Amino acid sequence: MSDYELEIDQIVQKIRENSYNSVLIQFPEGMLDKPLKTIKETLSKENIKVYVAGDPSYGVCDLAVDLAKKLKCELLIHFGHSEFGFQNQVNSALSEPIDVILVPAYYLSPQELDYTPIIREIKKRNWKTVGLAATIQHIKNLDKLEEILVNKNITVNRYNTGQVLGCHVTTLHKSNNVSDGFISVHAGYFHTHGFLLNTNKPLIQFDPYSGSITCYEELDHDKVVQKRFALLTQAKKAKYWGILGSSKLGQLNLKMISNVQSLLAERELPSITVVAENINPHVLANFSYIDAWVVTACPRLAIDDKIRFNKPVVTFREFLCIFDQVKWENLLEQGFF
Ligand code: SF4
Numbered sequence: 452m453s454d455y456e457l458e459i460d461q462i463v464q465k466i467r468e469n470s471y472n473s474v475l476i477q478f479p480e481g482m483l484d485k486p487l488k489t490i491k492e493t494l495s496k497e498n499i500k501v502y503v504a505g506d507p508s509y510g511v512c513d514l515a516v517d518l519a520k521k522l523k524c525e526l527l528i529h530f531g532h533s534e535f536g537f538q539n540q541v542n543s544a545l546s547e548p549i550d551v552i553l554v555p556a557y558y559l560s561p562q563e564l565d566y567t568p569i570i571r572e573i574k575k576r577n578w579k580t581v582g583l584a585a586t587i588q589h590i591k592n593l594d595k596l597e598e599i600l601v602n603k604n605i606t607v608n609r610y611n612t613g614q615v616l617g618c619h620v621t622t623l624h625k626s627n628n629v630s631d632g633f634i635s636v637h638a639g640y641f642h643t644h645g646f647l648l649n650t651n652k653p654l655i656q657f658d659p660y661s662g663s664i665t666c667y668e669e670l671d672h673d674k675v676v677q678k679r680f681a682l683l684t685q686a687k688k689a690k691y692w693g694i695l696g697s698s699k700l701g702q703l704n705l706k707m708i709s710n711v712q713s714l715l716a717e718r719e720l721p722s723i724t725v726v727a728e729n730i731n732p733h734v735l736a737n738f739s740y741i742d743a744w745v746v747t748a749c750p751r752l753a754i755d756d757k758i759r760f761n762k763p764v765v766t767f768r769e770f771l772c773i774f775d776q777v778k779w780e781n782l783l784e785q786g787f788f
Contacts, residue, residue, distance in 0.1 A: 455486050455530075455556040455588070459493050462528060462552060466497055469550070471526045473500035475519040479531040480507040482556065486530065500524075508532075510617060511553065512701030512749065514541045519549055526550045533587050535616060541700040558588040560659060566596055568664045569634055570603060572655050580606040582626030582652070584613045585636040589659050592636050600634075615642055617751045618788055620649045627652060643667065644755060647675045649786045679769065679787060680779070686763035687773050689720075689742035693735070695764075696726040697748030707747040707767055714774055732759050745770040750788030 466474065474494065478487055487503065494501045502522050504515040511532035519527040526549070533555045541551075573581065581600065585593050590612050597607050608626035615622060615635070623646065626633070632653040633646060638660055646654045647667060654667040694711050697703055708724060715722045723741065727734045730752055735744065743763040746753045750766040766788040771777040 454559055454561075455482070456559055457486055457490060457530070457556060458554050459490065462490075462554070463493065463497060465552060466494070466499065466526065469525070471499060471524075471550075473502065473522065473524045474526040474528055475502045475504055475515060475522055475524040477504040477508050477515045477527060477529045479509065482531055486556065490528075490530075509749070510701070511535055512541075513699050514551060514701060516541055516545060516549055516551070516700065520545075520547075524549070526552065528552045528554065530554045530556045531588070533614070535619060545700070555587045555590075557591050558659060560592075564592060564595075564657075564659055565662055566599055566657070568662075569596070569655055569657055570599070572664060572666065573600075573603075573605065573632075573634075576632065576653070578605065578631035580608065580630050582623065582630035582633040582650070583607050583609040583635075584615045584620075584622050584626075584633065584646075586638075586642055587614055587616075589636040590614050592659065596634070596636070615645060617641065617645060618749065620645055620786060623649045624785060626650075641751075641755065644675065645751075647672045648679070648754065651783070676783065679782075682763050683765060683769055683773055686743035686765050686769075689763070691740055691742050692720055692722040693738055693741035693744040693762075694722055694724040695730055695735075695744050695746045695748060695752070696724060697730060698726055698728045699748070702748040704747050711745055711747065711767070711770060714770075714776070718774070731756075732761070735760055735762065735764075754787065 476490060491501060502524060504518055514527060514529055516527060529551060532553060534553055583593055583597060593613050600607050608630050610622040610625045613622050627650045630652055633650060634655045635646060636657045636659055638658050643656055651669060651672050653669060656665045692715055694708055696708050730748060741762060745765050745767060747767060753764045753766045768777055768782060768787055772779055772782055
């Protein structure tokens with residue numbers, strides 16, 4: 452029994468219907484253990500070649516279509532993420548699109564989740580209205596949680612499904628001004644960091660694996676925002692800019708790269724455009740003369756990997772703010788990426 456809903460029956464049906472001979476499967480890091488074994492064992496019975504993408508996949512922007520083509524696979528099965536428009540972007544960049552199945556891999560909790568700690572915390576804080584969100588693996592839990600909250604006379608703000616991505620948090624922006632605070636079902640700090648940057652309200656984070664809550668306050672938001680302000684102040688002094696692009700099809704944004712190049716050229720600031728599959732400190736270390744970088748690929752590189760880079764790395768929206776195209780207040784209201 453897997454901890455995640457793997458939709459194996461639908462996958463097998465699709466493979467049989469289309470008589471695929473070989474498939475590539477792709478999982479996010481951390482999900483490569485038990486679910487992968489389950490899938491591999493099932494697909495082995497279908498008499499097809501099964502390959503596994505070994506590089507980490509951080510999002511649906513990172514579909515291993517190139518690898519699938521090199522391996523002559525007819526199907527890519529990507530686990531752990533949902534569509535969000537990226538699949539079209541990737542396929543439209545290919546001369547011959549390949550078939551892709553996206554399996555969100557919803558988490559299956561061994562027992563019913565107990566939301567009592569959330570309710571207790573909300574009562575303590577006397578919240579009347581909350582914004583509700585979750586990452587894709589836990590999105591199905593929100594219906595039940597919303598029902599419990601509504602039965603307690605708490606108004607729930609939740610836009611579309613309430614799903615947050617590392618780079619898409621529209622539901623947070625829409626709920627921020629009309630909520631006393633947020634409740635989110637997710638694990639780890641990555642998405643918490645996204646909350647703190649994109650909202651200025653307290654957050655109750657519910658970890659569905661441990662059943663525990665962690666609370667973050669306005670002060671935590673202020674701290675992360677102040678750090679961004681300090682970074683932008685430093686980047687503003689840059690005389691030589693680096694423009695970072697990713698060769699991952701879902702992250703390659705030629706229009707954004709071109710906009711950045713034009714803006715710097717207008718201001719007679721020299722720049723170099725560097726495109727890499729994986730952007731990391733080793734890539735940047737080759738360019739000691741660069742004073743600051745702007746990321747046109749995954750914006751979270753600028754946010755979460757900040758301490759790994761020894762030069763300021765900013766998102767596209769932050770770059771626009773540095774050059775007075777976007778106001779600082781707008782970053783605070785509409786987000787930093
Ligand atoms: S661009 Fe970054 S944050 Fe957005 S889906 Fe891809 S990896 Fe996640």
